[in-house]
Amino acid sequence: MVNQKRRSFIAGSFLSGIASWAQASGGTAERQETPQEIAGPFYPITPQKDKDFDLTHIAGRDGTARGAVIWITGEVFDSTGDPVEDASVEIWQANAEGRYNHPNDPNPAPLDQHFQGWAIVTSGSKGAFRFRTVMPGSYPAGLDWERPPHIHFKVMKRGFVELVTQMYFPGQPLNETDRLLQRRELAEQKLMIADVLREEHDSFHHRIVIERA
């Protein structure tokens, strides 16, 4: 119970953080649609009950996920700059050691029984959403290719084109050699790399723009 209260308190302070961030970015914010990216081979296929915003804890289990806890906050907009409320915002990612909870993941890195790995939330007022998770590990995607830490997103709402994309973290050296990220123009890369919301680098903000169908 205390833990729950504390979580709500922390979430509240982050949400006010987003409000001031949004104010600061004001009308100059980008309206370009978030680039589509492949879903990759590890889209979750194993049913799981708990898909709430907190990926660091699985309901009914004692224990928490390994790794550095981070917050991902963001907003969904349409390409005219209006917020999109009630959109389904889904994420899936590797655990802190770079392993997906997916039967086809060949990475020998260990699974984490306390990491949720997959979450679906609904964008709220002003299109806002948030997740609490751990920094994903990098993982080998080929003989000479290590994928940088990233989070897969799927954003859906009736009347809009479904967006499947990947979000990257700023300042990660592996971003510079990632074949998926580096095949894009710099302007597109910028739209796929989150902003740091707090100097401690434990909180990130990602602005998503989806296209009307």
Ligand SMILES: [Fe+2]
């Ligand atoms: Fe991935």
